[in-house]
Amino acid sequence: MAWVIVSDIEKAKKEQGLAAAQDRYRAWFVNMALFAMYKAAVDSTLTLDGNADCIVTA
Numbered sequence: 001m002a003w004v005i006v007s008d009i010e011k012a013k014k015e016q017g018l019a020a021a022q023d024r025y026r027a028w029f030v031n032m033a034l035f036a037m038y039k040a041a042v043d044s045t046l047t048l049d050g051n052a053d054c055i056v057t058a
Contacts, residue, residue, distance in 0.1 A: 002041035009054050021054040
């Protein structure tokens with residue numbers, strides 16, 4: 001599941017820019033606690049992929 005979330009965020013960044021990717025990140029984690037169990041894996045993967053700028057806290 002983490003891979004699906006990472007793909008969604010990275011696709012948004014590639015196609016629509018950083019702000020869109022950050023909005024997708026918020027949609028997955030900030031606004032929806034259901035996916036919190038995947039947050040660490042997603043954050044780690046985004047960081048390793050060079051997309052740490054997509055990670056937001058609010």
